[in-house]
Every structure is written in structure tokens, then in C-alpha cells.
Amino acid sequence: xxxxxxxxxxxxxxxxxxxxxxxxxxxxxxxxxxxxxxxxxxxxxxxxxxxxxxxxxxxxxxxxxxxxxxxxxxxxxxxxxxxxxxxxxxxxxxxxxxxxxxxxxxxxxxxxxxxxxxxxxxxxxxxxxxxxxxxxxxxxxxxxxxxxxxxxxxxxxxxxxxxxxxxxxxxxxxxxxxxxxxxxxxxxxxxxxxxxxxxx
Numbered sequence: 001x002x003x004x005x006x007x008x009x010x011x012x013x014x015x016x017x018x019x020x021x022x023x024x025x026x027x028x029x030x031x032x033x034x035x036x037x038x039x040x041x042x043x044x045x046x047x048x049x050x051x052x053x054x055x056x057x058x059x060x061x062x063x064x065x066x067x068x069x070x071x072x073x074x075x076x077x078x079x080x081x082x083x084x085x086x087x088x089x090x091x092x093x094x095x096x097x098x099x100x101x102x103x104x105x106x107x108x109x110x111x112x113x114x115x116x117x118x119x120x121x122x123x124x125x126x127x128x129x130x131x132x133x134x135x136x137x138x139x140x141x142x143x144x145x146x147x148x149x150x151x152x153x154x155x156x157x158x159x160x161x162x163x164x165x166x167x168x169x170x171x172x173x174x175x176x177x178x179x180x181x182x183x184x185x186x187x188x189x190x191x192x193x194x195x196x197x198x199x200x
């Protein structure tokens with residue numbers, strides 16, 4: 001049994017979610033010499049599910065190499081990536097507040113998918129899973145969208161919103177995994193970790 005895992009993510013929400021299910025973890029973050037953002041680039045007309053699984057795999061490759069390069073004690077490494085999609089359009093992290101406004105204008109009054117891929121590696125064994133959920137936003141006025149963007153919450157979040165934050169006041173309905181929408185689907189994550197001997 002593993003006493004802890006490495007979480008290769010800067011997301012404080014993913015760390016909190018692992019705490020929620022009692023998984024001891026240490027952060028394994030990219031250094032300044034790594035171009036982590038470039039891993040999230042979309043390739044052409046890539047399907048959202050293929051995109052999020054590919055990006056998660058690339059993040060895990062980089063994290064496993066980081067663990068070895070730093071000479072850290074061996075332990076399972078976990079990565080995840082979340083994407084928001086409207087049809088086949090992938091809505092990543094907004095480039096600036098104006099981009100966040102544009103995204104939220106598209107999402108307002110619509111249902112969209114949230115896909116979170118999770119991958120874990122222990123030694124040579126790698127396991128992965130994909131969580132799919134649906135979120136429906138109520139119609140939002142331009143003033144409501146601008147006020148939300150002004151809080152700064154949309155920045156750094158796929159689709160320009162955080163379900164666990166102020167955006168919840170505009171979300172009519174959720175189908176699927178709430179923790180998956182936050183960024184780490186706990187049911188799927190726990191199943192993967194148990195398969196690799198992690199207590200949870």
C-alpha cells in the first residue's frame with residue numbers, strides 16, 4: 001500500500017478534493033524550466049474527449065519524468081485536466097477579462113459539457129478515466145456577466161467559471177459529478193487509486 005501520492009497540479013481545488021477522501025498527497029509541480037501551458041494547446045479540430053485525455057497523458061508523462069529527475073521517493077503520480085465544451089468547441093482558460101466575457105455570453109442560457117480526465121501512474125502501470133457532466137447556466141445579463149468577471153474568479157478556469165464559487169448563483173442544473181466539474185471526479189479517482197494500492 002502507498003502511504004501517499006504525488007499530485008501534479010497547481011489547482012488548490014484538486015488538493016482539497018483529495019483531502020476530502022483522505023488521500024495523503026504531496027505536490028509535484030512544474031519548475032520554471034518547464035512550459036506546462038504549452039501542453040494544453042488544442043490540435044486542430046480535436047474532439048473534446050480526445051483532447052482532455054491527451055493533455056492529461058502529457059501532463060502525467062512530464063510529472064513522472066520530474067519525479068525521477070528530482071530523485072524523489074517513488075509513489076503513484078496523479079494528473080487531471082478539465083475542459084468545458086459547447087458542442088465540439090473547447091472553451092479553455094480565458095486569455096483576458098474580455099475573453100472571459102465572450103465565453104460566458106456563449107454559456108449563458110445554454111447547457112454545456114464538462115469533461116475531466118484523470119490519470120495515475122505507479123511504476124510502469126498507468127490507469128485513466130474520463131468523467132462527463134452537464135451544466136446549465138440560466139440566462140445572464142451583460143451586467144451580470146461583467147460583474148462576475150470583475151471578481152477575477154473566471155481567470156485561470158476552463159470555461160471562465162468555477163462551479164464552487166460565485167458562478168453557482170447562475171447555474172440552474174447540474175447532471176453528473178460535482179467534484180468532476182470542480183476538477184477531480186472523486187468516484188473515478190478513488191477507483192483508480194485503489195487499483196494501485198492507495199488507501200481511500
